Amino acid sequence: MPQPSDLLTRLAVSTVIFALRPDHSGRSVLWTPLVRRTREPQRGYWALPGGWLPPNEELEVAAARTLRATTGLAPKYLEQLYTFGQVDRSPGARVVSVVYWALVQSDEAARASAGPNVRWVPADTLPALAFDHNRIIEYALWRLRNKVEYAEIAHAFLGETFTLAELREVYEAVLQRSLDPANFRRQMIASGRLRETGERLAGAPHRPPRLYRYDTSAVTAESREPFMRERPAS
């Protein structure tokens, strides 16, 4: 069944990774890690983390593995984004890339490993990247911003427990607009997926906010998308 000509097309897996970090002015914005290419083609350019698909490894596992390899982190959210296969997207060979996108906990990302060949950059102001990776990240950003509005994924940027102000800051950073705290609170509570921990966060010079936890069991079968696991592979 295999034809000789097929040997020319290679299959790769790449991952767009998002975390929230403060920018120069202190506001939270989206950052993404890139790796420097040490080989041709496009040597020296920054590119998405990824690699060839090992024949015995699941696609999602390969995505989580490259994520861990470049950041030292485990994804809190991981989903297939799109498969890019333009004939001319890589010079010299036909490369089809199955691309995933991931969200990682922001405080973990702050102490994520970096090195001369790994660099975090603001996702909205990218330099010129290798191949079609600019387009890919733009698409991932579009998907993230869309999905945040109808799916409950924002908590993936946060730890186990969080305040509504922290959660709101995630939404504001992703959507790039400020939200009314009062209405935001009601929307989140109305979703039925936040559980009070009973604890509060003290220390700030004002009324201490309640701490919440995201309740995975409250996701109904109707609203769940196919192929969406709670704990992504790692």
Place this chain on the structure above:
Amino acid sequence: MPQPSDLLTRLAVSTVIFALRPDHSGRSVLWTPLVRRTREPQRGYWALPGGWLPPNEELEVAAARTLRATTGLAPKYLEQLYTFGQVDRSPGARVVSVVYWALVQSDEAARASAGPNVRWVPADTLPALAFDHNRIIEYALWRLRNKVEYAEIAHAFLGETFTLAELREVYEAVLQRSLDPANFRRQMIASGRLRETGERLAGAPHRPPRLYRYDTSAVTAESREPFMRERPAS
């Protein structure tokens, strides 16, 4: 850069094709064409139309080509669905399938080519198919039913011009529930994407309905998704 072990994974493109056809009771329901496998593995089973990806062919073009090969039709809507790559989804070899989904005009589909190895079946009551193709079609159905509710793709089942009753019948068939004609009319008009042709459809024993046309130019840049062309490749 290629490693010898990669030669074991094969890349295929398959397409889930939808058209509306009357079922035994005369109501419009979704149908999809399947092809009988004439080789191992899974010989004799019905499967999605598809084939290996030729190294010099774009993914979307390959999808449109297999669509044409099995139905003789050109897609009115074509979009990438998902890439399936489970290690064990095909016995004997690692096969990664980039799957597309397509909508074809229903009156064309009625006279679509069929043969001993091509068969149209109701998409909601499938027999046991080859590989993981049942799961794939279920996912495509889920996507179609979701997308019909927020994107304007229903007209892809119809011809150049159509009445609001015909368009409503599409929605009702896809969503499997009846819709209020009065409210449906207002929603569609409010979308701003229907243009009156000025003509009416006569012949029935009642008030002749207006004929409309879908206005592709009315799609704003903000609402458009990345990678979505108006005329799919053929």
Place this chain on the structure above:
DNA sequence: TCAAAAGTGTTGGGGATACACCCATGG
């Protein structure tokens, strides 16, 4: 003139937005 579908009008409820206002804490 009648049946049936096309098309219009009207009403009420639910959710989102805007914003006024009170609460609780550290300094």
Place this chain on the structure above:
DNA sequence: CCATGGGTGTATCCCCAACACTTTTGA
């Protein structure tokens, strides 16, 4: 006691579902 963010109350708007009602045709 004051500044600050946490948290509640409430009026308004808009979209949508429900449904009564009028219009227009072929038979």
